[in-house]
Amino acid sequence: MDEKEMFVNAYRTMVLARTLDKKIVTAQRQGRVGFYTPTMGQEALQVGMSMALEKDDLIYEYYRDVPFMLHRGVPLETLIDQIMGNSMDNEKGRQMPSHYSAKEYNFMSVQSPVATNLPLAVGAGYAIKYRKKKNIVVTTFGDGSTSTPDFHAAMNMAAVFDLPVVFLCENNKWAISLPVEKQTKVEIWKKAEAYGMRGLKVDGNDLFAMYEVAKAEVEKTRNTGEPVLIEAVSYRMGPHSTSDDPSKYRTDTIPEGSEGDPIVIAEKKLKEKGYIDDAQIENIKNEAKELVDRKFEEREKVPPPKPESMFQDVYENPTWIIEEEKGDIL
Amino acid sequence: MSSKQLNMVQAINSTLDSFMARDDSIILLGEDIGKDGGVFRVTDGLQAKYGTERVIDTPLVELGIVGMAIGMAVSGLRPVPEIQFQDFIFTAFDQLVNQAAKMRYRSGGSYNVPMVLRTPYGGGIKGGLYHSQSGEAYFAHTAGLTVISPSNPYDAKGLLSASLKYNDPVIFLEPKRLYRSIKNDVPDEDYEVPIGKASLVHEGDDLTFVTYGSMVPLVLNTVSKNNLNADVIDLRTIMPYDGETILNSVKKTGKVIIVHEAPRTLGMGSEISAFIAERAIDYLMGPILRVTGPDTPFPYRLEDYYMPNETRILKAVRKLQEYR
Numbered sequence: 001m002d003e004k005e006m007f008v009n010a011y012r013t014m015v016l017a018r019t020l021d022k023k024i025v026t027a028q029r030q031g032r033v034g035f036y037t038p039t040m041g042q043e044a045l046q047v048g049m050s051m052a053l054e055k056d057d058l059i060y061e062y063y064r065d066v067p068f069m070l071h072r073g074v075p076l077e078t079l080i081d082q083i084m085g086n087s088m089d090n091e092k093g094r095q096m097p098s099h100y101s102a103k104e105y106n107f108m109s110v111q112s113p114v115a116t117n118l119p120l121a122v123g124a125g126y127a128i129k130y131r132k133k134k135n136i137v138v139t140t141f142g143d144g145s146t147s148t149p150d151f152h153a154a155m156n157m158a159a160v161f162d163l164p165v166v167f168l169c170e171n172n173k174w175a176i177s178l179p180v181e182k183q184t185k186v187e188i189w190k191k192a193e194a195y196g197m198r199g200l201k202v203d204g205n206d207l208f209a210m211y212e213v214a215k216a217e218v219e220k221t222r223n224t225g226e227p228v229l230i231e232a233v234s235y236r237m238g239p240h241s242t243s244d245d246p247s248k249y250r251t252d253t254i255p256e257g258s259e260g261d262p263i264v265i266a267e268k269k270l271k272e273k274g275y276i277d278d279a280q281i282e283n284i285k286n287e288a289k290e291l292v293d294r295k296f297e298e299r300e301k302v303p304p305p306k307p308e309s310m311f312q313d314v315y316e317n318p319t320w321i322i323e324e325e326k327g328d329i330l
Numbered sequence: 331m332s333s334k335q336l337n338m339v340q341a342i343n344s345t346l347d348s349f350m351a352r353d354d355s356i357i358l359l360g361e362d363i364g365k366d367g368g369v370f371r372v373t374d375g376l377q378a379k380y381g382t383e384r385v386i387d388t389p390l391v392e393l394g395i396v397g398m399a400i401g402m403a404v405s406g407l408r409p410v411p412e413i414q415f416q417d418f419i420f421t422a423f424d425q426l427v428n429q430a431a432k433m434r435y436r437s438g439g440s441y442n443v444p445m446v447l448r449t450p451y452g453g454g455i456k457g458g459l460y461h462s463q464s465g466e467a468y469f470a471h472t473a474g475l476t477v478i479s480p481s482n483p484y485d486a487k488g489l490l491s492a493s494l495k496y497n498d499p500v501i502f503l504e505p506k507r508l509y510r511s512i513k514n515d516v517p518d519e520d521y522e523v524p525i526g527k528a529s530l531v532h533e534g535d536d537l538t539f540v541t542y543g544s545m546v547p548l549v550l551n552t553v554s555k556n557n558l559n560a561d562v563i564d565l566r567t568i569m570p571y572d573g574e575t576i577l578n579s580v581k582k583t584g585k586v587i588i589v590h591e592a593p594r595t596l597g598m599g600s601e602i603s604a605f606i607a608e609r610a611i612d613y614l615m616g617p618i619l620r621v622t623g624p625d626t627p628f629p630y631r632l633e634d635y636y637m638p639n640e641t642r643i644l645k646a647v648r649k650l651q652e653y654r
Contacts, residue, residue: 058405091438101437108404109437113428119394120429123401123409130357130383130407149421153394160389313439314473316497319526319570322473 004275010051010071010207011266011276012284014043017067018263019288020076021238023296024083024097028242032300033083037098041205041237041254042170043067044262048210049138049168049232052218058128060108060121060139063098064170068140074102076295086302092312093305098241115145118154118167125163129225136164136221144175146188155195158227165227166218170204172236177249189231197227204232205262208269235260336516339509341483342372342448345490346410348520350380356494357402359386359395360412369414370450370509396422396447400429400499403443408494416451416503417463430499431474446493446500451479452544452591453623453637454507458630464543464592464623469501470569470601476525477568479503481546483514485566488523496525503568505544512547528572530579532562537650538579540602541589542568545638549589552640558647568598573605580606584615585650589638594622616653619646 021040027033046068061068066079078090082100085093090101091109101109111117121139128135145151146169158165169188173180192199202213210232217228235254239246254260270276311318311326350356358373364387367374377385388395392413399409413419434442453462469477478493478500480486493500532553541549542565553560561579565571580586586606588599599620606618621638629636
C-alpha cells in the first residue's frame with residue numbers, strides 16, 4: 001500500500017468510527033441501545049497507532065477503542081453485535097456495550113476496572129519474549145489509569161523484565177469529571193523515566209504526527225524488545241458515557257467540525273498533500289453513513305442470546321452447582 | 331510401584347519439577363521463589379534446574395504477579411504464581427476477581443486462564459494477623475475460581491497434578507502448618523486426585539465431620555483418640571465442594587459438625603450448613619454445628635485460643651450427643 005492509499009484508508013476508518021459513534025449515541029437516546037462510551041476525539045491517535053502495527057501484534061485495549069478495532073479489520077457487525085448484546089455477539093451478550101472482544105484480530109476482551117489490562121499486557125509480553133517471537137503488545141488506557149497501582153506495577157515490571165510492550169496513554173484530558181491536572185502533578189510521559197523506559201508525548205489529534213511517532217517507537221520496541229510509554233494528547237469530545245452530562249463539570253469543548261477536531265485536522269493535511277479532495281471527503285462520509293445505517297438496522301434484527309447461555313463459560317465444564325442453579329431458574 | 335516418604339513441601343516441589351520437565355509452558359513466578367527457593371522452600375532448586383526465565387524472581391507486587399500470570403496464561407503459557415502468604419493477596423484481589431475469574435465468561439469462551447495460584451494459608455505457626463489468615467471463602471464466593479486445599483502430601487501431589495492440567499484458574503491453598511508436619515507414602519508415578527471430589531478419610535455411623543486443609547489431622551486425631559464413631563470428610567476441593575459425599579454421609583448419621591480455621595460468619599461452614607439444611611433436613615437429628623475460628627483478626631500470642639482444638643470439637647460432639 002502506498003502512502004497516499006494508507007492515509008486515505010486511515011481517514012476512511014476515522015470517519016467510519018465517528019459515524020458509528022454518533023449512530024450509537026443517537027440509538028441510545030432513542031432507547032435502542034443500553035449504554036455507550038463514545039470515542040469521539042480519539043480517532044487519530046488510535047488509527048495512527050494501528051497503522052504502525054503488524055497483524056500478529058497483540059492489543060490489550062480499554063473501552064474507548066472503536067477506531068483502533070475498525071482499522072485492524074474488526075467488522076462493523078462484531079462491534080454492533082456487542083453493543084446490542086445479541087446472540088451473534090462474541091461475548092454472548094454478557095458485557096455492557098463498549099466492552100468488545102475480538103480474538104481473531106488479537107484484541108483482548110475489554111474490562112471495566114481501569115488499568116487492570118496493563119499487567120496482563122506485561123504477561124503477554126513475557127510470553128512473547130519467552131517464546132522468542134517478534135510480535136509486540138500494545139496496551140491502551142486513559143489518563144485516569146495512570147493513578148492506579150496497576151499502572152505502576154505494569155510499568156515497573158515491563159521495564160524490569162525488558163518486555164516488548166507499548167503503553168499507549170490516550171490522554172483525553174478527562175477521567176469522567178476529573179481533569180488531568182487534578183489526576184497527576186507531572187506530565188504523563190515523564191513518568192516513564194522513573195521506571196527506566198522510553199517515554200514521549202505526541203499530538204494525538206494529528207494523524208500524521210501520531211503515525212510517525214508510533215511507527216518509530218513500535219519499530220524500536222520490536223527491535224530492542226524494550227517497552228515504551230507514549231502519551232498521545234487528545235480530547236474527549238463527548239461525555240464519559242451516555243449516562244454522563246459533562247456540562248456539569250466542564251466548560252471547555254472541542255466541537256465537532258471545529259479546527260481542533262482530529263478529523264478536520266486530518267482532512268486539512270490530506271488535502272495539502274493532494275491525497276484527497278472535497279468531493280472524495282463527501283463521498284467517504286456518505287458511504288460511511290449508508291454502511292453504518294444499513295448494518296445497524298440489520299444487526300438490530302438479530303435475536304437476543306438464549307437464556308441457557310448465561311450458565312455457560314463460567315468454567316470449561318459447568319459445576320454441579322451451576323447446573324443445579326440453571327435448573328432452578330430456567 | 332515405587333514411592334517415597336515425602337512431606338507436603340517435598341510433594342509439591344517434586345510435582346512441579348516433574349511437570350516442568352515435560353512441559354515448557356509451565357512458568358513459576360513470585361517473590362523470592364528462585365534463588366531463595368521460596369520462604370517455605372517449596373520451589374527450592376527449581377530455578378537452578380530450569381533457569382531464571384522459567385522460575386522468575388519478581389518485584390514485590392502481588393497484583394503485578396497475578397496480573398502478569400493472567401496475561402501469560404491467555405498467551406498460551408501455564409503460569410504458577412506464588413503469593414508468599416495468602417494474607418498478602420488482597421492487592422491482587424481485583425486481578426483475581428475481575429480478570430482471572432471472569433475471563434472465560436466475559437470473552438464468550440474466546441480466552442481462558444489456565445493458572446494455578448499457589449499460596450500458603452492458615453495459622454498455627456505464630457504468624458499473627460498477617461501471616462495466618464484463611465481467606466478461602468473470599469475466593470469460593472467468586473464465580474470462575476476453583477479453590478483447593480490439600481490436607482496431606484499424597485493429596486497435594488494429586489490435586490496439584492490435576493490443577494496443572496485444568497484450563498481455568500485454581501487457587502491452591504497450602505496449609506502451611508502441615509508443610510512439614512506429616513509424611514506420606516507418595517508414589518513416584520503420575521496420578522491425579524480429581525478436582526471436586528471429597529475424600530471420606532474415616533468412616534462411622536453416629537456423626538459426620540466436614541473439614542479440609544489443616545483441620546483434617548486435628549479432626550482425625552480427635553476421632554481416633556476418643557473412639558468417635560464418625561465419618562470424616564476431607565473436602566479437598568473447597569469450591570466446587572462435593573455435595574454428594576456430604577449428603578450421603580449426613581443421611582446416614584443425621585448429625586454434622588463442620589470444622590474450619592477461618593472465621594465462623596459466612597465461612598465455608600455457613601454454605602455447607604445451608605446446603606445440608608436445604609436437602610437433608612428430614613434426616614437431621616440435631617443442629618448443624620460449626621467449630622471455627624472466631625470473628626476476630628488472627629491474634630499472635632493467643633493463637634491457641636483462636637485455632638479450633640480437640641476440646642472445642644468434643645464440646646460440639648457432647649452437645650450433639652444430647653440429641654437422640
